Amino acid sequence: MTEVTSATQASPSLVNSQTGLADNFEMFLTLLTEQMKNQDPLNPLDSTQFVNQLVDFSSVEQQIAQNQNLESLLILQSAAAQANSVGYIGRVAMADTPMAYMENGSANWEYILPDDAESVTLVIKQGERIVARSTGEVTAGSHEFEWDGKSENGADLEDGVYTLDVIATNADGESITAEIRASGRVTGVDMSGSEVIVQMGNISVPLSSILAVREAGAGSIEDNPYLEPTE
Secondary structure, eight states, rough: OOOOSSOOOOOHHHHHHHHHHHHHHHHHHHHHHHHTTTHHHHHHOHHHHHHHHHHHHHHHHHHHHHHHHHHHHHHHHHHHHHHHTTTTTTEEEHHHHHHHHOOOOOOEEEESSSSSEEEEEEEEEEEEEEEEEEOOOSEEEEEEEEESSSOSSSSSSSSSSEEEEEEEEESSSOOOEEEEEEEOOOOOOEESSSEEEETTTTTTGGGGGGGEEOOSSSSTTTTTTOBBOOO
């Protein structure tokens, strides 16, 4: 069963800070009381210094309390993100990665060109080996690309992780850098580490790289659009 880290446990540093502050403040009051009891009535102690120290203690105490409240909010936010990520399982997610898991003859990417290109070649790799090429759209903007899992000679390739490279050049022959994103069904969520990891087939990506999610099912993205992930 998936576990969500408790959002109510304060960090040891804050607990130690509060404990140390309480001990020092108690000692300060004890010393102040003793000095006041034993002061010379004809030459009383200057209280200004004690007042200033009291103000300093109060300021530090407030700062520690604010830090604790902030940490609690961050823990709650992290717990909420973890809980929400479990709801991604079974849905289709778009991640900021060029790697996609090809399954049953289908792998999906999106690439974004910042400017119009003269030519665009889509290169699919398995590791460092080129397995397929395709001609891409050349206009600026976002373009979807679904690969049928076939090699350059038409053979069906096995399911697995494949990487998309976008080789784009403008009319002057200069390279254009495209953003590449991959889509895939979320098959699991790993919360064992310091950051939530979302699993898309045999690909693992950090939760922070998930750009959008949508319900799985037939139909185009226009009919079944992506939604931004809930933070």
